[in-house]
Amino acid sequence: MxxxxxxxxxxxxxxxxxxxxxxxxxxxxxxxxxxxxxxxxxxxxxxxxxxxxxxxxxxxxxxxxxxxxxxxxxxxxxxxxxxxxxxxxxxxxxxxxxxxxxxxxxxxxxxxxxxxxxxxxxxxxxxxxxxxxxxxxxxxxxxxxxxxxxxxxxxxxxxxxxxxxxxxxxxxxxxxxxxxxxxxxxxxxxxxxxxxxxxxxxxxxxxxxxxxxxxxxxxxxxxxxxxxxxxxxxxxxxxxxxxxxxxxxxxxxxxxxxxxxxxxxxxxxxxxxxxGDDSGLVLPYALAPVQVVIVPFTGEGVDKAVLDIEKKLREKGVSVKVDDSDKRPGEKFFHWEMKGVPFRIEVGEKELERGEVSVFIRDNKEKVGVDMKSLARTIGKMGVEYDARLLAKADLFFEDKVIDCSDKVSIGKAIGDEKIARFSFCSVEADGEACAGVIEKEFVAEVRGTRADLDEKASGKCPICGKKNKVVVYAGKSY
Amino acid sequence: MxxxxxxxxxxxxxxxxxxxxxxxxxxxxxxxxxxxxxxxxxxxxxxxxxxxxxxxxxxxxxxxxxxxxxxxxxxxxxxxxxxxxxxxxxxxxxxxxxxxxxxxxxxxxxxxxxxxxxxxxxxxxxxxxxxxxxxxxxxxxxxxxxxxxxxxxxxxxxxxxxxxxxxxxxxxxxxxxxxxxxxxxxxxxxxxxxxxxxxxxxxxxxxxxxxxxxxxxxxxxxxxxxxxxxxxxxxxxxxxxxxxxxxxxxxxxxxxxxxxxxxxxxxxxxxxxxxGDDSGLVLPYALAPVQVVIVPFTGEGVDKAVLDIEKKLREKGVSVKVDDSDKRPGEKFFHWEMKGVPFRIEVGEKELERGEVSVFIRDNKEKVGVDMKSLARTIGKMGVEYDARLLAKADLFFEDKVIDCSDKVSIGKAIGDEKIARFSFCSVEADGEACAGVIEKEFVAEVRGTRADLDEKASGKCPICGKKNKVVVYAGKSY
Known part of the structure; x- marks a missing residue:
């Protein structure tokens, strides 16, 4: 480890x-x-x-x-x-x-x-x-x-x-x-x-x-x-x-x-x-080729219990992999975390006694006990919550990235800070290309256009040419 | 029509x-x-x-x-x-x-x-x-x-x-x-x-x-x-x-x-x-993009009944299409027969009164009445029977095609009759290529090799070169 x-x-x-x-x-x-x-x-x-x-x-x-x-x-x-x-x-x-x-x-x-x-x-x-x-x-x-x-x-x-x-x-x-x-x-x-x-x-x-x-x-x-x-x-x-x-x-x-x-x-x-994070992939539950990996520990009754869990999860349409390779548990954990498998279920004698398995959750790295009787249903519910967490986190990251700007200095600062600059701009027709060229040259950033889902109202004068602004644009560095 | x-x-x-x-x-x-x-x-x-x-x-x-x-x-x-x-x-x-x-x-x-x-x-x-x-x-x-x-x-x-x-x-x-x-x-x-x-x-x-x-x-x-x-x-x-x-x-x-x-x-x-036949495609139930087409006739309660049938079939995983286009029924029948849809369900007032729909079966062109209450289950069963019929018919066709031959005349006749000639042959190693060349030249047919699933015993002498036979081969015209 x-x-x-x-x-x-x-x-x-x-x-x-x-x-x-x-x-x-x-x-x-x-x-x-x-x-x-x-x-x-x-x-x-x-x-x-x-x-x-x-x-x-x-x-x-x-x-x-x-x-x-x-x-x-x-x-x-x-x-x-x-x-x-x-x-x-x-x-x-x-x-x-x-x-x-x-x-x-x-x-x-x-x-x-x-x-x-x-x-x-x-x-x-x-x-x-x-x-x-x-x-x-x-x-x-x-x-x-x-x-x-x-x-x-x-x-x-x-x-x-x-x-x-x-x-x-x-x-x-x-x-x-x-x-x-x-x-x-x-x-x-x-x-x-x-x-x-x-x-x-x-x-x-x-x-x-x-x-x-x-x-x-x-x-x-x-x-x-x-x-x-x-x-x-x-x-x-x-x-x-x-x-x-x-x-x-x-x-x-x-x-x-x-x-x-x-x-x-x-x-x-x-x-x-x-x-993804520093342990590897974090895959949405809906996209993960393996949604649940089961890691069995040696112990009486474990093999049978694992087969049973696998069967019940499969019946619910969950994609399951049992890792019964001869690797050490730590290696297995490491491997499946790298692969971004959302849930890892650990099954050993201790878990069987309690009637509860340990479920490791890939994104937040929490470990929870789940009643074996309702495991398949619980995993489905946890999958929905899991995807909702990834989405909320991504949305939060995204929302934070747009900075309203009004002049060249603030545009330059936003882009330098690895953000997206939103600002009123002269034009996205052919007559705006020269101003966009200036932004590209000075900040190595592209004017990406106007929102297709919103009607954002422009105001003021173009931060580059000083002509009356007609549109609100977004600019940033790009791949 | x-x-x-x-x-x-x-x-x-x-x-x-x-x-x-x-x-x-x-x-x-x-x-x-x-x-x-x-x-x-x-x-x-x-x-x-x-x-x-x-x-x-x-x-x-x-x-x-x-x-x-x-x-x-x-x-x-x-x-x-x-x-x-x-x-x-x-x-x-x-x-x-x-x-x-x-x-x-x-x-x-x-x-x-x-x-x-x-x-x-x-x-x-x-x-x-x-x-x-x-x-x-x-x-x-x-x-x-x-x-x-x-x-x-x-x-x-x-x-x-x-x-x-x-x-x-x-x-x-x-x-x-x-x-x-x-x-x-x-x-x-x-x-x-x-x-x-x-x-x-x-x-x-x-x-x-x-x-x-x-x-x-x-x-x-x-x-x-x-x-x-x-x-x-x-x-x-x-x-x-x-x-x-x-x-x-x-x-x-x-x-x-x-x-x-x-x-x-x-x-x-x-x-x-x-x-396929002279009305168009006949697709196996397991391969048909549309497994059941529903053709509704005008009449009271028909629309509702069709929606209900469609829903029940979908729930059973059946791929259904409702043809409510403005074409005449004859045109619809013609179209979906050409497309090889296995089952056509006709629903009209008459059918609703009887509580039984007419199901046209593409391969044998029979029409049967099916109780509406058990329709979804019956269609699944009919699909299995349908595929079994296609398979049996194809197997029968295939079995009939292989003719045992022992000399050039019988080989030529079998191939001329659009059959596959099976015969003992000198060799499928390099030393047999010349004899295969003769068969290709005289009958425009290829020696296709030996059965990989059977160990067929050769006998006699090669119908071309007269050397001792080592293998049983199949020959025929090919694409």
Whole structure:
């Protein structure tokens, strides 16, 4: 047990970045030693968490009417070329195959608008075909020019992309709001990762979109991490693919389209960063591949009791692992704390005599006695409380991070203090880009846009150019 | 309803190949109009069936101790080059990126031995790390030189690949048997697709393997379709990656490795081919994205009754769809029969009066009355019977297809009759390849190998070369 102090070389609060690199390795989430730069291996523990995320997201998307589909990984260059801003945005990052098809190069998809729209042109005929809401899960590929970081920015990452077509702009915008609702329901409420839905400045809008709503979360070092984005796509984009429909009024129209892209690997980065501590991962009960680990001690009747507990928990749908390996108890505790298993049940003769097992709770490290008769029901209840605790703690951390500022000095101070500066600003249209550039240059911080869920009123004059303020923006350092 | 006769341009028995192409389109399984040759779009109905297959396979693999992982889609050429026979086997089919990493080209994985073994060299140290049983789900890419066929042979397809390492050859061979057991349990018993596990002739062994066991199923046209294969890999393959372990005896050894690759898209082809009829898909109850469709007729109390039925079925875990669209009943029937939904429940005033709904059964097209009070339980029971019927029918078809032959004439006749010829043969080692070549040339049929689950005794002399027979082989036309 003496070894426990050296779990990490640095504590999370001292050096988050180093702690994060270490935990990925020690909790066996990723392996960075694979032989292609920027491509990482996701090990079983990480893959199982991602799998749980996928299932939760897919269930939610299906409940909201999105249909699963599987589109090819390869997209012809000519599809990209149809929307100039889209190809301009993605061209530097595309992996191309070495063989062409005719004159067209072949790309590994960086995102699949240009694959879906080719099919939408074939599938959509009439307003009766709308809304058409589809999704797929899988990898996308981006030859990142920025430095890659495991889970946060890789050359291949695991995501879901929805692609949707609507008869009206209103329907499309309602979809964008529904998407924010899904991020709120899952990433915030279930995974415990709070965020602000931010409408991006014009200069930071997705290539081919009218507007982009990104969800900005925070890492413990105060840096912003962009989580799922929704884009309201310019009509010119589907139009360039010949996507059109005959409306109720018999007029031929172009549908409005949207897309939404939750990246499982990146959300996992937020979950690890937000909840982990100096003993390892702290996983939400709803995401933990193993929710309860049982550590049996030698003693009469223990084996039978453990089998019984395991069976009862399984019947309640709890994911249980019995660690009957020949490791010492201390090693087992250390291992499962590192893995972030929410509850550890210790069973020995002493516990059997009392009719009560010891339950160690991962997040607050408390140990409580639980009556064996009602154990399965109690664990379920404790799981709910556990997730509520993680959520409350994350919310508290998040709320504390936004500082109202009114001038350059206060903006600089907030950002220097690893906070998010909120301030009135001249513009998030093209005419505001120069002022944002000043903030970026002086404070190495980005103007992230305006709240998509609130109508915040601007006041005063721009802290950079002195023109009348039109919007309230948030700025901070980011990943 | 008159339209029903023209469901397909040809009946399945007349021209299976054309029927198969048509059903993929009419049941909205695939769309072949995507702009890259050999790459198909899988539409929601197909994607949902594949998703169910994935979940069943993954549950089974996890229960057998395989760990989910996510390895990169991109593999460096130098990894392939380590095992000469492997690169020779796959090189003609590899898609390469146009950018190299140093001197090494970068491949889109055609299969992932060479990615896993790089990691196995890092993860395996001691016999305590063995067995190491891993898997991943995803796409692989093969620039097929043969003509592509939707679901059957594509340039990208969806599969699971397991990669496993063992301390002994016995353990590895036991894994191969376990894999056959999984194919039997799922593909045969749940999806209703019978097969023979065939140990492939030497000349048809996976590049880098000691031996390959393929599962040969049949399409209604009598052509063999290879389903999941297991390979016992040559030790030289992991050895070339430096995969080694310290055994109990403290000796340094190379582990034995195996892999298993069920391709979901290809199994779906078999499911469609095996069970479908001239009204469309017939999907096993366990695989149908919608297991019960409810068609309500107008009438007093119907809406309420439908809601009630839907709720009760959902509670029993049945996947239900209420078709309350404004289509005519005939159109609805036609649509859901094409989609292969096992049961259609019709609810109208007449049914409510009787307290009994009409249930149309997709495979035998019978209509039965079912007491509304016990409907949910009865449907569950009917689902089990339904799958048992599909299985029995498929088994009967399959059993009928193997013809014992003893000379070239009978072999030719069996193959000409769209059957599988079983006969004693000189050899499935290298010295038998010439005789197999004769069979291939004269009958356009392949010698598929020997049964991996039976020890069939050879007799007599080879029908081609006249040498003493050593093995019993199966030959037939194949996809």
């Amino acid at each position: 003496a070894k426990k102090k050296t779990t990490f070389n640095v504590s999370k609060s001292e050096n988050f970045s180093e702690w994060f690199s270490e935990i990925l390795q020690k909790a066996e989430i990723t392996d960075l030693r694979y032989g292609v730069k920027g491509f990482v291996v996701i090990r079983p523990w990480g893959a199982l968490i991602i799998d749980k995320m996928y299932r939760l997201y897919e269930d939610e998307l299906r409940a909201k009417g999105h249909e699963l589909s599987i589109l090819p990984t390869i997209i012809p260059e000519e599809n990209f070329n149809k929307e100039a801003s889209h190809i301009d945005g993605f061209a530097p990052e595309v992996f191309w195959l070495d063989k062409k098809q005719g004159d067209s190069r072949l790309a590994m998809r960086p995102t699949s608008e240009t694959a879906y729209y080719e099919m939408f042109a074939l599938w959509i005929r009439s307003y009766r075909d709308l809304p058409l809401k589809m999704y797929q899960r899988g990898s996308v590929f981006r030859n990142e020019t920025k430095a890659t970081r495991p889970l946060l920015r890789g050359r291949e990452f695991q995501w879901i992309e929805t692609h949707n077509a609507f008869a009206t702009k209103e329907d499309a915008e309602a979809q964008a709001q529904e998407d924010i609702g899904i991020t709120e329901k899952l990433m915030h409420k279930v995974f415990g990762v709070p965020f602000f839905p931010m409408k991006r400045p014009k200069w930071d809008t997705f290539p081919g979109a009218v507007y982009t709503i990104g969800s900005d979360s925070l890492m413990p070092d105060g840096k912003i991490i962009q989580q799922p984005s929704t884009h309201l796509i310019k009509q010119s984009f589907p139009k360039s693919f010949g996507v059109k429909f005959v409306d109720k009024d018999e007029g031929e129209k172009t549908p409005w389209t949207t897309c939404y892209g939750p990246a499982m690997s990146r959300i996992l980065a937020s979950v690890i960063g937000m909840h | 008159a339209k029903k006769k023209t469901t397909f341009n040809v009946s399945k028995s007349e021209n299976f190949s054309e029927w198969f192409s048509e059903i993929l389109q009419k049941a909205e399984i695939t769309d072949l109009r995507y702009g890259v040759k050999g790459f198909v779009v899988i539409r929601p109905w197909g994607a949902l069936i594949i998703d169910k297959m994935y979940r069943l396979y993954e549950d089974e693999l996890r229960a057998k101790g395989h760990e989910l992982s996510i390895l990169p889609t991109i593999i460096p050429e130098e990894n392939f080059n380590k095992e000469a026979s492997h690169i020779d086997g796959f090189a003609p089919e590899v898609f390469w990126l146009d950018k190299k990493q140093g001197d090494s080209r970068l491949a889109m994985r055609p299969t992932s031995e060479t990615a896993y073994y790089e990691m196995f060299a890092l993860w395996i140290r001691s016999y305590r790390d063995l067995p190491l049983k891993m898997y991943q789900r995803g796409s692989v890419f093969r620039n097929e030189t043969k003509a592509t066929r939707p679901l059957l042979r594509g340039r990208e397809f969806q599969w699971i690949e397991t990669h496993n390492a063992f301390a002994t050859k016995e353990d590895a061979e036991a894994q191969a048997q376990e894999d056959i057991g999984i194919t039997e349990k799922l593909m045969h018993k749940v999806f209703g697709v019978p097969f023979f596990p065939m140990k492939r002739p030497k000349w048809d062994t996976f590049p880098g393997a000691v031996y390959t066991i393929g599962s040969d199923s049949l399409m209604p046209d009598g052509k063999i379709i290879q389903q999941p294969s297991t390979h016992l890999i040559k030790q030289s393959f992991p050895k070339s990656f430096g995969v080694k372990f310290v055994d109990k005896d403290e000796g340094e050894k190379t582990p034995w490795t195996t892999c298993y690759g069920p391709a979901m898209s290809r199994i779906l082809a078999s499911v469609i081919g095996m069970h």
